[in-house]
Amino acid sequence: MNTTSATINRAQPRSGIAWKLMLISIPLVTLGMLLWLRNVEVSALRQRTVSSYGTVPGFQLTNQNGQPFGSAQLAGKLWIADFIYTTCPGPCPMISGRMSELQKPLEETDVRLVSFSVDPQKDTPEVLRRYAERLQAEPGRWDFLTGPKSAIYKISHDGFKLAVSDGSDARGIPVHSTRIVLVDRHGQIRGYYDATEPEAITKLLADTNHLLREQPK
Numbered sequence: 721m722n723t724t725s726a727t728i729n730r731a732q733p734r735s736g737i738a739w740k741l742m743l744i745s746i747p748l749v750t751l752g753m754l755l756w757l758r759n760v761e762v763s764a765l766r767q768r769t770v771s772s773y774g775t776v777p778g779f780q781l782t783n784q785n786g787q788p789f790g791s792a793q794l795a796g797k798l799w800i801a802d803f804i805y806t807t808c809p810g811p812c813p814m815i816s817g818r819m820s821e822l823q824k825p826l827e828e829t830d831v832r833l834v835s836f837s838v839d840p841q842k843d844t845p846e847v848l849r850r851y852a853e854r855l856q857a858e859p860g861r862w863d864f865l866t867g868p869k870s871a872i873y874k875i876s877h878d879g880f881k882l883a884v885s886d887g888s889d890a891r892g893i894p895v896h897s898t899r900i901v902l903v904d905r906h907g908q909i910r911g912y913y914d915a916t917e918p919e920a921i922t923k924l925l926a927d928t929n930h931l932l933r934e935q936p937k
Contacts, residue, residue, distance in 0.1 A: 770902075770910045770911060770927045770930050770931060770934075771910065771911070772908045772909065772910055773881070773908075773909040773910070773911075773912070774881070774908070774909055775906075775907050775908055775909070776791075776875075776879050776880065776903055776907050776908075776909060777875070777878065777879045778790070778791040779791055779871065779875050779879070780792070780867075781836075781865040781866060781867035781871065781872070782845055782865065782866055782867050783845065783848075783863040783864060783865055783866075784845050784848035784849040784851075784852050784863065784864040785845065785849065786845040789863050789865060791907070793863075794832060794834070794903075794907075795907075796905050797830055797831070797832050797905060798829070798830070798831045798832070798902075798903065798904055798905055798928065798931055798932065798935070799831065799832040799833070799834055799903050800819070800822065800831065800832070800833050800834070800900060800901065800902055800903070800924070800928070801833075801834045801835070801836065801880070801900070801901045801903065802815050802816075802819055802834075802835050802836070802899075802900045802901070802915070803835075803836045803837075803838050803876055803880075803882065803884065803896045803897060804816055804835055804836075804837065804838070804896070805837050805838050805839035805842070805843055805894055805896075806837070806839070806842070806843050806847055806848065806851045807839065807842060808893075808894075809893070811898045811915065811916060814898075814915055814916065815898060815900070815915040816835070816851075816855055817855075818900065818915045818920060818921055819833055819835065819855075819862070819900065820855050820856065820857070821921050822921065822924070822925070823856075823857075823858055823861065823862070825925055826925075826928065827858075829928075829932055830937060831861075831928060831932070832861060832862070832863070833857075833861060833862035833863070834862075834863050834865060835862070835863070835864045835865065836865050836872050836875065836876065837864065837865065837866045837872070838872060838873070838876070838884055838886075838894040838896045839894050840866040840867055840868070840869050840872055841869065843864075843866050844866060845866060848864035848865075848866060849864075851864060852864050869886065873886075876896065876897070880897075880901050880909065881909075882896070882897035882899060882901075883895070883896070883897055884896045884897065898914055898915050898916050899912045899913060899914050899915070900912070900913045900914075900915050900920065900924060901913075902924060902927055902928060902931070904931050904935055905931075905935045906935075910927065910931060911923075911924065911927045
């Protein structure tokens, strides 16, 4: 074997390794760019004014651990709410997935996440606890609430100004809003974000960061 052949043979494995490394690095670089772009957009958006849409009335329900949970536990906290149910065949998995996305960027804050079940008869604390586990919900940060249907529907309709129906006049399944709601430390509603929209979480994080600066602990 001459010198030229030996050089080519040594170069081929190196080229193969370089190609594999490039293939591995592409998705990592892409993910890094997407995260960077989201942070840039959040930084730009959080300078905007955050409106107020009224006060959430007091309430007390039961969380996934069977413990009383309501306004008292949220007093003085920023919190983010949604309305879902565990057997939902429609948008609930997306809504819960969007809520789950909030855990990491908010982990160094005292912001709480609250999910109200619109099918409380089926969504007992035990059912909600299993649902929370599937979502890897952080204990002490994200609570899933059940209780009397009349109380939950009143909170949705009268408190958050969101549409809700038990579905008795349609297919027999609950109908609820896909909007996620931001509440400040004074119990004021400060924003609505449609979980089905691609930019919902970016805008929500921007407004949440704005309120964290406006209303420090």
